[in-house]
Amino acid sequence: MSVATVSRTLNNQETVDADLADRVRAAAAELGYRRNGLARSLRLQRADVWALIISDIANPFFTAIARGVEDVAQREGFSVVLCNTDEDPAKEAQYLEVAEQEQVSGVILSPNEIGSDISQLTRLGVPVVAVDRPLRERVDSVLVRSAAGAQEATEHLIDAGWRRPACITGPETAQTAIQRLTGYRRALVARKKRPAASLVRHADYRADRAATATAELMDGRNPPDSFFVANSEMALGVLQELRRRGLRVGEDVGLVAFDNAPWTAFTDRPLSVVAQPAYEMGVLAGELLIERVGVPLDQQPAPRVRRLPTELIVRGSSLRP
Amino acid sequence: MSVATVSRTLNNQETVDADLADRVRAAAAELGYRRNGLARSLRLQRADVWALIISDIANPFFTAIARGVEDVAQREGFSVVLCNTDEDPAKEAQYLEVAEQEQVSGVILSPNEIGSDISQLTRLGVPVVAVDRPLRERVDSVLVRSAAGAQEATEHLIDAGWRRPACITGPETAQTAIQRLTGYRRALVARKKRPAASLVRHADYRADRAATATAELMDGRNPPDSFFVANSEMALGVLQELRRRGLRVGEDVGLVAFDNAPWTAFTDRPLSVVAQPAYEMGVLAGELLIERVGVPLDQQPAPRVRRLPTELIVRGSSLRP
DNA sequence: TTGTAGGCGTTATCAA
DNA sequence: TTGATAACGCCTACAA
Numbered sequence: 001m002s003v004a005t006v007s008r009t010l011n012n013q014e015t016v017d018a019d020l021a022d023r024v025r026a027a028a029a030e031l032g033y034r035r036n037g038l039a040r041s042l043r044l045q046r047a048d049v050w051a052l053i054i055s056d057i058a059n060p061f062f063t064a065i066a067r068g069v070e071d072v073a074q075r076e077g078f079s080v081v082l083c084n085t086d087e088d089p090a091k092e093a094q095y096l097e098v099a100e101q102e103q104v105s106g107v108i109l110s111p112n113e114i115g116s117d118i119s120q121l122t123r124l125g126v127p128v129v130a131v132d133r134p135l136r137e138r139v140d141s142v143l144v145r146s147a148a149g150a151q152e153a154t155e156h157l158i159d160a161g162w163r164r165p166a167c168i169t170g171p172e173t174a175q176t177a178i179q180r181l182t183g184y185r186r187a188l189v190a191r192k193k194r195p196a197a198s199l200v201r202h203a204d205y206r207a208d209r210a211a212t213a214t215a216e217l218m219d220g221r222n223p224p225d226s227f228f229v230a231n232s233e234m235a236l237g238v239l240q241e242l243r244r245r246g247l248r249v250g251e252d253v254g255l256v257a258f259d260n261a262p263w264t265a266f267t268d269r270p271l272s273v274v275a276q277p278a279y280e281m282g283v284l285a286g287e288l289l290i291e292r293v294g295v296p297l298d299q300q301p302a303p304r305v306r307r308l309p310t311e312l313i314v315r316g317s318s319l320r321p
Numbered sequence: 322m323s324v325a326t327v328s329r330t331l332n333n334q335e336t337v338d339a340d341l342a343d344r345v346r347a348a349a350a351e352l353g354y355r356r357n358g359l360a361r362s363l364r365l366q367r368a369d370v371w372a373l374i375i376s377d378i379a380n381p382f383f384t385a386i387a388r389g390v391e392d393v394a395q396r397e398g399f400s401v402v403l404c405n406t407d408e409d410p411a412k413e414a415q416y417l418e419v420a421e422q423e424q425v426s427g428v429i430l431s432p433n434e435i436g437s438d439i440s441q442l443t444r445l446g447v448p449v450v451a452v453d454r455p456l457r458e459r460v461d462s463v464l465v466r467s468a469a470g471a472q473e474a475t476e477h478l479i480d481a482g483w484r485r486p487a488c489i490t491g492p493e494t495a496q497t498a499i500q501r502l503t504g505y506r507r508a509l510v511a512r513k514k515r516p517a518a519s520l521v522r523h524a525d526y527r528a529d530r531a532a533t534a535t536a537e538l539m540d541g542r543n544p545p546d547s548f549f550v551a552n553s554e555m556a557l558g559v560l561q562e563l564r565r566r567g568l569r570v571g572e573d574v575g576l577v578a579f580d581n582a583p584w585t586a587f588t589d590r591p592l593s594v595v596a597q598p599a600y601e602m603g604v605l606a607g608e609l610l611i612e613r614v615g616v617p618l619d620q621q622p623a624p625r626v627r628r629l630p631t632e633l634i635v636r637g638s639s640l641r642p
Numbered sequence: 643t644t645g646t647a648g649g650c651g652t653t654a655t656c657a658a
Numbered sequence: 659t660t661g662a663t664a665a666c667g668c669c670t671a672c673a674a
Contacts, residue, residue: 002645007669015643032441037422038368039667042359042650057384057403058583066378070405074412079419081402082378084391091395098400101358120353207583239587262379262528263582266560268589323661328653336659360651363666 010035041103049079050289051099053092053109057084059233060261061278062110065131068282069108076290078105087112096121106289108282111135114175127292127300129285133175138303140288142281146176146258149274149310150183151190153256154228156272156312158191161320162254166217166224168234170205177202180230180258199224203234210237218245226254226318232261235271250316260313269316277308284308331356362424370400371610372420374413374430378405380554381582382599383431386452389603390429397611399426408433417442427610429603432456435496448613448621450606454496459624461609463602467497467579470595470631471504472511474577475549477593477633479512482641483575487538487545489555491526498523501551501579520545524555531558539566547575547639553582556592571637581634590637598629605629 001020008016009024016024027033041047052069054062066082073080081104083095089112099107100120107121110132118128118137130141157165167184170177181200188195198220201213210229214237217224229235235257242253249255250269257264260275284306292300322341329337330345337345348354362368373390375383387403394401402425404416410433420428421441428442431453439449439458451462478486488505491498502521509516519541522534531550535558538545550556556578563574570576571590578585581596605627613621 003668004645004647004670005643008644011669017643020643032444034418034421034441036363036424036667037419038359038363038424039650040669042357042363042652042666043668043670045650047359057378057387058381060379063378063384066405067407079416080404082405083401084387084403086388095400097355098358100355103357103359120355123353233583236584236587243587243589261584262554263557263584263588266557266564266588267584268564324652325654325661325663326659328651329660332653338659341659357651360666361653363650363668364652364654366666 045103046105046294047103048077049081049102049104050106050108050286051083051095051102051104052080053083053085053095053099053107055085055087055092055110055112057082057086059231061231061259061276062132064278065110065282065285068279068284069286070282072283072286072290076286085112089113089116092116100124100126105293108285108289109135113173125297127289129288131281131285140285140292140303141305142285142288143305143307144176144276144281145307145309146179147183147186149258149276149312150180150228150230151187152183152310152312153258153272153274153318154184154187155191156314157226157228157254157256157318158187158193160254160318162226164199164222164224165226165228165254166199166201167228167230168201168203168210168213168217168238169230170202170234172202174205177205177230180228184228198222203237205231205233207233207237207240210234211241212237214238214241227256229255229257232257232259232264232271232273235264239267250319251321254320255317256312258310265315267317269319272315272318273313275311275313277310281308366424367426367615368424369398370402370423370425371427371429371607372404372416372423372425373401374404374406374416374420374428376406376408376413376431376433378403378407382552382580382597383453385599386431386603386606389600389605390607391603393604393607393611397607406433410434410437413437421445421447426614429606429610430456434494446618448610450609452602452606461606461613461624462626463606463609464626464628465497465597465602466628466630467500468504468507470579470597470633471501471549471551472508473504473631473633474579474593474595474639475505475508476512477635478547478549478575478577478639479508479514481575481639483547485520485543485545486547486549486575487520487522488549488551489522489524489531489534489538489559490551491523491555493523495526498526498551501549505549519543524558526552526554528554528558528561531555532562533558535559535562548577550576550578553578553580553585553592553594556585560588571640572642575641576638577633579631586636588638590640593636593639594634596632596634598632602629 009021085092169181203209203213256272264271330342406413490502524530524534577593585592
């Protein structure tokens, strides 16, 4: 028989005789034949692969997103290749180029910078979905209402009786860090308090920097009595420094942090957190992508932005005795 | 000029006139040309890509391995596609097939089962490195001296004054779980204690199962006064159940767990842990792979097994007041 | 329903 | 030093 018949059989086309098809399949199984995905993709001008480019594989928030993306991809018949940029713009650029060279049919990206250059991809018609962080270029985006979540958390601190909440947020270049700071400030205004720059620190989303920031704040002239912290990594640093000073969270000091990391329920006191719907974000990003892959450029929808709400989970650390 | 000249230029071959080469590069830049990686790989019969197939992306141990692998790969000019099997043998089989179809030049795998079928890959001459868990098939492996680490941890509990250490380990099918249980038993023997089956539980490496196991043990006729726990995920479950009972770790109960997860230093008391050299394991796996990719089958070294030591880090949770 | 043949974008061989 | 050309393995229009 001919290669065409084999190809048709293996692609489950109707136009092949059942008996013949069976013989093909039997032979394929016998010989352990696997088709060459490279050749197939080259011919088809598309690979059934998505690139998921995330900025920190060690962060449970991003791994939860990855799981969401993966589940959608699997359901729709795509493989996901996961790339980790470690917050390094150079690595990000490299992986974007790899995605292009490998002709992936879609990219989901948590950009390191709002200006990350995806123009090559879009020019080629490869759909891109931004996740967690916005992109200047107009593409589908799945974001979180960070400011609202930060505001709710900070207001909760004040309503629980704390009088001077400080804010430890991420780097000044990160949109999420800026938004969380904005939310913190809005909460102070809403509760008739004067936002003080001396109560704010940018600690690059890292634990050790957060510990240092905490020490600075506590050693200041008018130290805070509570903390709103913009991610769980930094919360570890804050906890460490407070313990070093013999201060108990939920007792001597109030604390709320972003991200419902698995361990947050197990510290002493259990951490009050602003939970982000990370898994759902991944699912949504995948679904937005699905609606674009294989769709001609002139029939594509306008860029869509989905903003998901956070959920404040009150545990012990934010309450006053 | 011809495509051949362009190809030679872009591959930095010497045999092309400098002026011409400059014109090629200028034109390429102008047009935003990117070579098609698929076509290249098809022609070359190899893709400069490794598949890293891990069993749980949410586990910091595996993400640390991934970073190690990535760093080596980057250094050597390979991309890494990361695949997450979620401990699901079906997903693992699917990703192994994808790796084969995409003609990756190497695979690093933490197998779900010792019997995972990699014969297709090896038959095609694609080198495979097993990491964290052994494979029945004889391939390069990077393992940890789990039993020794478990024994050291358990002996440390006893030496600290605890009299009845229990063991909460992983599923009976997992080699790592079996080895850690073995180490626990050896410690008891070495310290002249009778290992009792009633003090051992298999909790599938999951927090909720570990919490249940802890409850069972504590409600038993002769409850333990301390715990050796085979991973950090389960340690969270143990901590939760102990707190529910008003018991303080490092005070009323002793606790040592495998894995130096980022949060373990921040619980109350800080957790004593058996640290695994996860990042180094990734690096080593990558280096073993490097020595095989591109090497003809008949010149390949015999399968090598590297066993790395653990390190006991004593913090507060394992000490008696 | 089946077979033939062209081409996807590269790289490598050979001749010029 | 350069160019023409034949693969790599696959899918598909077209012919039979």
